[in-house]
Amino acid sequence: MKIEQIYTGCIAQAAYYMESNGEAAIFDPLREVQPYLNRAEKDNATIKYIFETHFHADFVSGHLDLAKKSGGKIVYGPTANPEFEALIASDGQEFKVGNYTITAIHTPGHTMESTCYLLSDENGKPYGLITGDTLFIGDVGRPDLAQAMVADLTQEKLASYLFDSLRNKIMVLPDDLIVFPSHGAGSACGKNMSKETTDTLGNQKRSNYALRADMTKEEFTKELLDGLGAPPAYFPQNVLMNIKGYESLDNIIEKSNIGLLPREFEAVANESDVIVLDVRHENDFVKSHIPNSIFIGIQGNFAPWVGSLLRDVNQKLLLVIPEGREEETITRLSRVGFDHVLGYLKGGIEAWAAAGFETDSIHSIAPDEFAKQWHPESTVVDARKPGEFEAEHVENAINLPLDNVNENFQSIPKGDDFFLHCAGGYRSVIMASILKSRGIHNIINVEKGMNGIKQTEVACTQFQCPSGKK
Template sequence: MNVEQIYTGCLAQGAYYIESAGEAVIIDPLRETGPYLKKLAETGARLKYIFETHFHADFVSGHLDLARETGAQIVYGPLADPDYAIYSAADGEALRVGELTFVVLHTPGHTMESSTFLLRDASGKDYALFTGDTLFLGDVGRPDLAIKQGEVTKEDLAGYLFNSLRGKIMPLADDVLVYPAHGAGSACGKNLSKETFGRLGDQKRTNYALRADMTREEFVREVTAGLTPPPQYFAKNAQMNKGGYDRFDEVLGRGNRALTADKFEQLAESEDALILDVRDRADFAAGFIPNSIFIGIDGQFAPWVGALIVDIKQPILIVAPAGREEEVVTRLSRVGYDTTLGYLDGGIAAWRAAGREVDTIETISATEFATRVERGGVDHILDTRKPTEFLSEHLEAGENFPLDYINGSRMQELDREETYYLHCGSGYRSLIAASILQARGYRHLVNVEGGWSAIKDTDLPKTAYTCPTKIDQQAVDRAVIAVL
């Protein structure tokens, strides 16, 4: 028996490859099939099943392309009704893979079709549980992504989740391994662990949602408390996973095209394309194509694309580090942004060589920022971190302006004639925010490189800080409402 977790840090997502006696199953694969096909070729195994734990909202699964390329069956549990052929497994049904058995456990709550897959070894012993978004390490799946107006509420889904956990998962032995679909960094839960797998017994002892003495009412209240609005692309990705999508090789063929500066500019105008610059943030700040948006490939790239580019069919042109263009197209497709038109051949150097205009964003060190604050020359500070980060510690003069909600109405409250200093935790998110604001006509922007971690190391007096001793959930809820 071979059980391998294939973890993708940018999405905090775990796919799984399990092989036994020449047969294999893949659980929750990512969009591109190449890594899975390579693994199958190396082991010589035949892919028998592709298990989908639910209609994923935070990424586009590779199940359709993988099924076409291998002939494997796509398997969902009860209540899934996609627009393509699947094997709909019954609750409790056993499926054989080599010498192994997978038992399908219908565990509604995160979504109504959510199922987990219990792996039994060749001797019939319960070995591992692939929980999808039903159970994470440290948390459970959020119950607000599959609500239907007038039909099912987040409280209803939380109640189903309570029953699923107590009736299907918690009765299993403590030594069963838990392999979830996500770890820390995913927006599919509130308190996910940095660990990517663990023992069920540990979760029974430490996971707040699995307390043995917890009532249904307490569970519903705690699981639904403090849920921020999900990223706008979640519903769109879920629909793609349910309804189908273009083949990945077609998406890659369209997007991985080298364009001259002339052709790049022509497409930007004729297709109303968004120019997405994914280079290092220092390189971007020093010179970029006017009106382009920065989202660095070496940060939480795909989730920020999904959160900030509202139209999932938006035509996109890429400015990327040399040799990483295909990677960018691939990572965009993982969250459903399939309308990439190509990339600037030769990058920003080619743009400059063609005599085109270049824009910049002023970037200063945390030390210089502190000096300007002490001199009284800083009137507006935009802290682009999440409300919870802001509440934990921030500058007294700072205003919370979370990047997550930058496309909301609060942008209109800013004065285009005023100068705004932006910071986040490190400088990544604040530069994204600055690029968006500058593209919308805000020209007096200063990004603080190093962000909050660097600001705290300056000589700013502690009286400039607000640091509450306790953050209660009501404070978080009020902060979220305030920035929406």
């Protein structure tokens, strides 16, 4: 069977392309749709259907633009009620794509409209299952993302639906089916996803905690909900954009990809509702940046961090971008619904400084220097996730995860300078930029984070480490 996974690592998302006999189908496309059109053109195929597994929360899907450009029909599962033309499949409904058959299997739980798609080859033999966010490799979809959209729908009710869907709709399918999920490790749509992005259903039955045959519904619900943090604030906004529709990405790029000279940039930046977002490498940001700008580097998990920390997709943005990456940055912001870019700084930070405007910097030191300055009474703020912190951390460090900095920044120690680090140096600079924008400047950033700290000579004598040395 001809099916390809098109994986986008920065948001840990998988779309799928399937083709047979000159007809093609796309499953869960991203917002930039040209790659799917190009792929179909390569096969001299016509995109017949655009299948959506559910109303996505973590990204804005490309279904509308793709349907307009390809002529393909948008398909959702039962109970979906989009505010645009779409085919709402019934449970068990079959669709033909060339010689292949796609069967919609309604699997409520992650959301009420969640639907998996069973793929059968030209001989009618089941080959694979597009599972969306219902079943991941090593995990299942979190059941707390749709409750805000439906009255009286709790995460416990959704977990109960998901238990039934997994047992009655998915686990009864052949063990040799290939599972094709919508996400891998790094996505906020689950809590325990594997780095692998496909597997057989039989292996998942043996290894996935949520598919244990002897598990009761109560045990499933307890394990599924245990340790779930609050979903990112932008998730409900993305859901609404996927339900209601959105402006074409072509239009967004055209109106946002505007270079502004420093004085023009400064005039717009002084408006009260505008954030300057600097997407360069963290090493460049710490050396020189526009005062009060927020750093989220494009080389990392850029779009999810933008959504989680800036929160409101209607936020107006001005950008500081590495030369040549303007359209890429605007596109990646639009993946999570941030469509209100007002322009970028033409000539970059060099042009800003040359025009006589003020710049700021972050006091940043190498791990060896940190090891020299550190002592047990030092204040060290660790920006990593709790699980990372619990595995190993600097003695007496304070864990303040970047995810929660907007709520907890007031707990940052006042007065004397404090050290700030993460795992590799990316998240700590994001946090430092946010803290500085809130008037907290007594920061000493530790380059290379815990990865660098562990390489210092005193790492296992002065710091807790996995070996147990101290």
